[in-house]
Amino acid sequence: MKRENYFRGGIGFKEEVVEEFKGYYESKLVKKIKDSGGLYKVGNVTIHLAQEFGFCWGVDKAVSMAFEARERWKNETIWITNEIIHNPLVNKNLKDKGIKFIELDENGEKDFSPIQKGEVVILPAFGASIEEIALLEKKGCPIVDTTCPWVSAVWNRVKHYEKREFTSLIHGKYKHEEAVATSSRASKFLILLNIEEAKWVSNFILNDGNSKEFMEKFGLSCSKDFDPKKDLVSVGLANQTTMLSSESLEIAKLFEKTMMKKYGIENLNDHFKSFDTICNATQERQDAVLELVKEDLDLMLVIGGFNSSNTTHLKEIGELHNIPSYHIDCPERMLNSNEIEHKLLNGGTERTENWIPEKEILEIGVTSGASTPDNLVEEVIHRFLNLQKELGVMS
Numbered sequence: 023m024k025r026e027n028y029f030r031g032g033i034g035f036k037e038e039v040v041e042e043f044k045g046y047y048e049s050k051l052v053k054k055i056k057d058s059g060g061l062y063k064v065g066n067v068t069i070h071l072a073q074e075f076g077f078c079w080g081v082d083k084a085v086s087m088a089f090e091a092r093e094r095w096k097n098e099t100i101w102i103t104n105e106i107i108h109n110p111l112v113n114k115n116l117k118d119k120g121i122k123f124i125e126l127d128e129n130g131e132k133d134f135s136p137i138q139k140g141e142v143v144i145l146p147a148f149g150a151s152i153e154e155i156a157l158l159e160k161k162g163c164p165i166v167d168t169t170c171p172w173v174s175a176v177w178n179r180v181k182h183y184e185k186r187e188f189t190s191l192i193h194g195k196y197k198h199e200e201a202v203a204t205s206s207r208a209s210k211f212l213i214l215l216n217i218e219e220a221k222w223v224s225n226f227i228l229n230d231g232n233s234k235e236f237m238e239k240f241g242l243s244c245s246k247d248f249d250p251k252k253d254l255v256s257v258g259l260a261n262q263t264t265m266l267s268s269e270s271l272e273i274a275k276l277f278e279k280t281m282m283k284k285y286g287i288e289n290l291n292d293h294f295k296s297f298d299t300i301c302n303a304t305q306e307r308q309d310a311v312l313e314l315v316k317e318d319l320d321l322m323l324v325i326g327g328f329n330s331s332n333t334t335h336l337k338e339i340g341e342l343h344n345i346p347s348y349h350i351d352c353p354e355r356m357l358n359s360n361e362i363e364h365k366l367l368n369g370g371t372e373r374t375e376n377w378i379p380e381k382e383i384l385e386i387g388v389t390s391g392a393s394t395p396d397n398l399v400e401e402v403i404h405r406f407l408n409l410q411k412e413l414g415v416m417s
């Protein structure tokens with residue numbers, strides 16, 4: 023694509039949008055809590071804020087570039103390929119600025135047909151597939167590419183495997199945009215959701231499993247014409263940047279052992295390669311929650327879009343440590359002091375009653391995913407404290 027039609031590092035309007043951006047997403051309260059070491063005591067409630075949470079560098083840059091694009095192309099039509107990041111509030115803010123979002127058709131595929139030649143298209147932080155980029159180039163659209171460098175580092179890894187004729191085993195969610203974009207860079211791939219699926223595949227390799235059964239299980243999450251007998255001889259591990267890092271490591275170790283057992287330790291390099299592609303921001307937020315759960319918490323509020331993979335894993339850590347953990351995307355999910363609506367790990371939502379324990383002193387953990395702005399964290403804290411006031415336990 024011609025250089026003048028492709029914007030990757032920036033658009034040159036950062037200065038113009040910096041104050042507006044802060045006005046949308048910064049929070050004085052959150053800054054105050056951070057400055058106090060992460061603790062905020064009001065009445066009988068102590069809020070423990072994770073040491074790392076909220077907007078990561080990649081998200082900050084992607085949203086800021088979308089603001090810049092609006093500033094630069096004031097009168098042009100601008101599109102985003104589905105969502106800039108996985109946060110409904112941020113996506114709504116961009117819609118309110120007149121940016122259009124590519125809708126999904128009845129098959130769940132993005133419908134690019136309304137985009138006209140010359141209209142500007144923003145690619146999200148989690149990237150876009152090779153096919154999508156080719157289609158937009160063909161239409162002659164200026165492209166604002168906000169793909170996070172951590173995501174493109176995974177693509178490089180997958181391309182490295184491809185050159186060596188290794189199949190990419192990607193720990194991720196096969197419908198997630200990032201996994202779709204990553205897998206589009208590999209001609210042979212298999213996407214594994216979790217350690218259970220990885221164990222299944224390991225058994226298949228070691229025990230010469232049944233291909234038909236394999237395809238029934240993984241037909242939707244592998245490359246076209248995948249042949250499990252031939253395509254699982256040499257495998258390279260990669261992951262969606264936002265998965266649970268401990269699980270990614272477990273999967274990598276499992277396949278290392280599997281290939282050692284199958285082909286012998288002396289031949290391991292010809293059959294197994296691995297590289298940790300969990301991004302720093304995801305790792306830091308998970309580590310911070312691992313610290314947070316050491317506190318004697320009564321419950322944890324995990325704030326982030328319901329389709330945000332990294333937020334889901336923060337809740338998962340809370341649950342693994344037996345702390346009632348509620349994944350909410352906005353303060354209104356705390357319906358009242360008796361009932362909260364929240365996302366479950368399996369993807370559904372649930373209403374839980376009596377979610378605030380009746381105790382004189384409450385210790386509440388708060389964290390948020392990498393696509394959650396601080397202003398939303400502030401609103402959640404305010405709402406929680408207001409519900410406590412309604413209960414009459416706070417003055």
Ligand code: SF4
Nearest residue numbers: 078080170172263301
């Ligand atoms: S979570 Fe990681 S990969 Fe995703 S945008 Fe942030 S820094 Fe980049």
